[in-house]
Amino acid sequence: MSASASTGTPSTRTTPPAPGFASGVGLVARREIVTRLRSKSFVVSAAVLVLLVLASVLLGGIFGGGDSSTKVAVVGSAEQVVGGADGLDAVQVESRAAGEELLRSGDVSAVVVPASGTPPVTVIGLDSAPQGVLSALSIQPEVELLDPSAQPAALVYIIALGFGIVFMMSAVTFGTMIAQSVVEEKQTRIVEILLSTVSARVLLAGKVVGNSVLALGQIAAIAIAAILGMMVTGQQVLLGTVGPAVAWFVVFFVIGFVLLAALYAAAASLVSRSEDIGSVTSPVMILIMVPYFLVIFFNDNPTVMAIMSYVPFAAPVGMPVRIFLGTAEWWEPILSLVLLVASTAVVIALGARVYSNSLLRTGARVKVSEALRG
Incomplete structure (x- = not known):
């Protein structure tokens, strides 16, 4: 019989180590x-x-996806395409430059000009694609932006x-x-x-x-x-x-x-x-x-x-x-x-x-x- 057992001394308890920093x-x-x-x-x-x-x-x-105005500047034969679209008001201008001026001033939402390929028109936006105008047209025209870096x-x-x-x-x-x-x-x-x-x-x-x-x-x-x-x-x-x-x-x-x-x-x-x-x-x-x-x-x-x-x-x-x-x-x-x-x-x-x-x-x-x- 051991000394500790004979004297009745309880065995020594070990304290669990403290966790490390990460743990x-x-x-x-x-x-x-x-x-x-x-x-x-x-x-x-x-x-x-x-x-x-x-x-x-x-x-x-939902409320901001469309353009605030449905007026669209058109040049030459582009009026035939825009005129057949519901919800768009065609504004005839003499040249692309005149249409871009209206676009920059906010009088129109986009400019539509004739194109040589198919589809026969190109849509010009200011700083983002005019989704309202594009959805109103029955075709998918090419899109150009005057100032794409602006917000x-x-x-x-x-x-x-x-x-x-x-x-x-x-x-x-x-x-x-x-x-x-x-x-x-x-x-x-x-x-x-x-x-x-x-x-x-x-x-x-x-x-x-x-x-x-x-x-x-x-x-x-x-x-x-x-x-x-x-x-x-x-x-x-x-x-x-x-x-x-x-x-x-x-x-x-x-x-x-x-x-x-x-x-x-x-x-x-x-x-x-x-x-x-x-x-x-x-x-x-x-x-x-x-x-x-x-x-x-x-x-x-x-x-x-x-x-x-x-x-x-x-x-x-x-x-x-x-x-x-x-x-x-x-x-x-x-x-x-x-x-x-x-x-x-x-x-x-x-x-x-x-x-x-x-x-x-x-x-x-x-x-x-x-x-x-x-």
Whole structure:
């Protein structure tokens, strides 16, 4: 019989090793994702946002697909083709140049000129194919555009507004969730249990990763809904134009959200009561609201948009709009993305320090300077 058995001394228990950084981040991120998906309010709000985007695209295609005017400038024998089409009002002009002048001034929706081949006419549009005129004609003529690089002012405003709203609502929604989660864990002392298993940096990284995955999933669902809406309503031309801008928006949003998520978590760690969340996160809220208002009022100002595309918290909105407008050089999105990644790395480092030094401090609000000093 062993000594331990004879004396009745219990065998020594081994404590399970703490998870590594990657596995710890995965555990915290999975916990964040599962918690959010179990919330009915979160699922309903996300579904409503996706449905609103889909409805706006469908309604825009239904009510905006046709031309606002059915007047068509015709040259020479082209009048015979247009005259037999229902819903088109032929305006006879002496030359193609005269018709183009009416088209640029907005007096007509298109210009139809004779062609030597088959079909016998060519339809000229301003900046996009005049779908209403083409559908009214019984033939499929060749289409020419006077200014294919230009975008209608109303379309630019809608696209800019869409980027601004999606970025603002997603960042505010998920950022607020992160802040509430941090404060709730401090109030209930759950954070003390969590920190006995994982470090504060792992906890912060897991929260950022988990909510970033949810935010990216919502953005992907919105993008898919918008693409399906454009395809159903026959807006393939618009889809080809806005597609690259949407792709860049997703890339910029992912990096930009990580930056804002780190700020939300660090700010929330400074307080211990839910009532104080608004006061510490209001500066982050301002950073999110500024690009939203700028893109609404200055989407046609190239200087303001250029500055926005290089400011880290505004680049996710400013650069995609410039890409849609075609005013950004090929290297500008890359440079802007590099600056955004560098800024995000700095913010994460500072935010992690504030978060680690404030997480276990309860009671009065912790000053940022104290949190940075530790």
